Amino acid sequence: MSTYGIDLGTTYSCIARLDSNGNPEVIRNNEDDSNTVASVVFFENESNVIVGQAAKENVETDGERVVQFVKREIGKRDTRTYEFDGKTYTPVEISALILTRLKNLVEAQGGTIEDVVITVPAYFGLEERSATRQAGELAGLHVLSLINEPTAAALSYCARQFQEDRTILVYDLGGGTFDVTVVKMSMTQNSAGRDVQKITVLATGGDDRLGGKDWDDRLYSHILHACCDENGITPDEVEPETRQDIRSKVEEAKRKLSKKQVAKVRIDVNGSRTEVTIKREDFEQMTSDIVAKTMNFVDATLEKVPDAAIDTVLLVGGSTYMPMIIDAVEAKFPGKVQQHDPDQAVAKGAAIYAGMLVEEVGTPSDNETGDEVHHAEQITSKFTVEDQTPRSFGPGVVDMNGAKHKYVLENFIKIGEKMPAVFTKTYYPLEDNQELVRLRAFENMSADDTLIPCVDEDGNPQATDPAHNVKLLGELIVNLPPNTTRDTPIKVTFKVDASGVHVEAVNTKTGETFETFLRTESDIDVEGSAVHQLRISSD
Ligand code: ADP
Ligand code: MG
Numbered sequence: 001m002s003t004y005g006i007d008l009g010t011t012y013s014c015i016a017r018l019d020s021n022g023n024p025e026v027i028r029n030n031e032d033d034s035n036t037v038a039s040v041v042f043f044e045n046e047s048n049v050i051v052g053q054a055a056k057e058n059v060e061t062d063g064e065r066v067v068q069f070v071k072r073e074i075g076k077r078d079t080r081t082y083e084f085d086g087k088t089y090t091p092v093e094i095s096a097l098i099l100t101r102l103k104n105l106v107e108a109q110g111g112t113i114e115d116v117v118i119t120v121p122a123y124f125g126l127e128e129r130s131a132t133r134q135a136g137e138l139a140g141l142h143v144l145s146l147i148n149e150p151t152a153a154a155l156s157y158c159a160r161q162f163q164e165d166r167t168i169l170v171y172d173l174g175g176g177t178f179d180v181t182v183v184k185m186s187m188t189q190n191s192a193g194r195d196v197q198k199i200t201v202l203a204t205g206g207d208d209r210l211g212g213k214d215w216d217d218r219l220y221s222h223i224l225h226a227c228c229d230e231n232g233i234t235p236d237e238v239e240p241e242t243r244q245d246i247r248s249k250v251e252e253a254k255r256k257l258s259k260k261q262v263a264k265v266r267i268d269v270n271g272s273r274t275e276v277t278i279k280r281e282d283f284e285q286m287t288s289d290i291v292a293k294t295m296n297f298v299d300a301t302l303e304k305v306p307d308a309a310i311d312t313v314l315l316v317g318g319s320t321y322m323p324m325i326i327d328a329v330e331a332k333f334p335g336k337v338q339q340h341d342p343d344q345a346v347a348k349g350a351a352i353y354a355g356m357l358v359e360e361v362g363t364p365s366d367n368e369t370g371d372e373v374h375h376a377e378q379i380t381s382k383f384t385v386e387d388q389t390p391r392s393f394g395p396g397v398v399d400m401n402g403a404k405h406k407y408v409l410e411n412f413i414k415i416g417e418k419m420p421a422v423f424t425k426t427y428y429p430l431e432d433n434q435e436l437v438r439l440r441a442f443e444n445m446s447a448d449d450t451l452i453p454c455v456d457e458d459g460n461p462q463a464t465d466p467a468h469n470v471k472l473l474g475e476l477i478v479n480l481p482p483n484t485t486r487d488t489p490i491k492v493t494f495k496v497d498a499s500g501v502h503v504e505a506v507n508t509k510t511g512e513t514f515e516t517f518l519r520t521e522s523d524i525d526v527e528g529s530a531v532h533q534l535r536i537s538s539d
Contacts, residue, residue: 002114003358005350006102007149008095008132010071011175011212012036012318014347015102018355024156024348027105036343039098041067043084051101060244069176070094074135075128095135103139116141117354119346122148122181122204125391126443126473126501126518133499144357146498148387150181152349153316154199155383158185159352160340166311171298171329173319176213178294179206180301182308190384200386202308205301210293212319216250218287223250226276227269239270257283258321284324291328315339316346356383387419389496396440396453397427398535407533409442409453409470412494420497426489427534429480437478438532439492441503441518444470457533476516478505490534
């Protein structure tokens with residue numbers, strides 16, 4: 001199969017496909033002897049750009065030529081860019097370099113790669129999603145779809161243990177983010193009347209600034225102080241080289257402590273060799289508050305679904321290799337904790353989803369053997385996914401109720417609703433003989449039915465409640481034929497799925513359809529005119 005699933009992670013990325021038996025398998029990164037690729041890019045010089053562990057090793061010595069945690073920047077407005085050797089790179093371009101490295105893993109092993117599914121955090125808004133998709137395309141991949149990370153993890157669990165009606169809590173602790181998701185699995189029938197397992201997301205929570213790095217930082221500071229005590233110096237007297245030496249050994253020491261009770265680190269402290277011994281119990285003590293913090297997020301997420309009885313807790317993310325995490329979760333959910341390849345589960349779920357999509361459209365590639373198709377079908381046709389919308393979405397329209405004339409955002413699809421989501425409403429031109437409509441689409445985080453849009457009718461910015469985080473996604477120009485009357489119904493539809501927002505407007509008198517798939521900020525080309533709007537029927 002040339003269909004792959006990609007977990008484009010904040011700190012580590014992973015790529016998987018379905019093997020000839022239809023089971024997901026990870027493509028190994030032989031160069032780093034690992035199942036994952038560090039999401040780190042080192043711009044060594046004009047002609048040499050390195051991605052992965054070798055790039056990571058330059059963080060301390062050549063930090064200004066290294067880019068890490070780019071996922072935190074992707075799709076953000078007014079984001080930073082990176083400059084190396086006279087060339088400017090956007091977060092999308094940096095992400096594309098990481099994806100190209102994953103693509104190269106496949107090709108180096110003789111595989112071909114075309115269609116992919118890329119995973120994104122459940123809380124990503126439209127622009128982050130679009131930017132991720134763009135990065136894939138820039139890397140020469142055909143992005144079939146995006147899927148939320150916890151959903152992908154649940155999918156890979158589901159494929160492994162096919163059980164009916166279970167409520168699962170996905171505890172995903174990565175390098176820089178922590179996500180909690182409650183999903184329900186139940187049996188349903190698909191459109192062909194076949195029994196399929198349905199995965200429904202019930203609640204999400206977490207913190208996008210909490211992860212393995214917090215454990216690294218604690219360990220760093222512990223080792224630094226131990227070095228000072230041993231050498232009778234204060235932290236202020238520690239040379240930058242020594243700090244770098246500690247920094248570069250912290251993650252490895254942390255990983256060792258997941259396997260052993262004791263880890264030893266040798267540090268060159270201002271020229272004198274110092275050995276620091278760290279006991280697992282001490283490491284656990286110095287980080288117990290961060291563990292507790294993750295459990296508070298678990299509680300907060302469970303409060304959103306008071307009726308849910310958790311049957312299984314799925315540990316996902318490299319940081320769940322730490323025994324203290326397994327113990328804490330086990331203490332709260334005795335006998336319910338499951339952990340399988342926590343750093344690969346998301347990529348494997350994406351591979352299963354990719355298989356599902358290819359099967360749906362029925363376009364297995366030519367180089368597939370019939371056998372592969374047969375087996376792949378067995379596993380992938382068992383599922384259907386129902387996610388939650390990460391934001392609210394709706395058009396800007398004029399409310400003419402009574403004497404007032406107010407430009408409002410009508411929230412069609414609300415945050416946390418079932419996804420894919422579709423909503424349709426009929427509006428009317430503002431006046432007779434209107435030539436066109438500038439149908440604007442907005443994203444926000446409010447659950448209100450209507451709110452103030454971030455631009456006025458003329459397209460000029462206007463103040464909104466910061467908590468609502470209202471963003472203009474773009475506009476669809478709907479041309480109206482001559483002599484269009486103000487009672488002409490214009491049917492507006494918004495469709496939202498994990499890949500983006502599709503906006504459609506149909507002139508029901510002529511049947512003419514206008515549509516757009518809103519992708520990125522660059523789509524926004526707003527020229528305002530108060531008369532070029534639609535109105536809510538005031539009957
Ligand atoms: P991402 O955050 O990109 O989704 P992962 O889920 O792979 O990435 O998690 C990466 C984090 O997991 C890093 O902080 C890494 O140090 C940590 N990690 C990986 N393996 C271990 C281990 N054996 N013990 C402790 N931490 C680990
Ligand atoms: Mg992850």
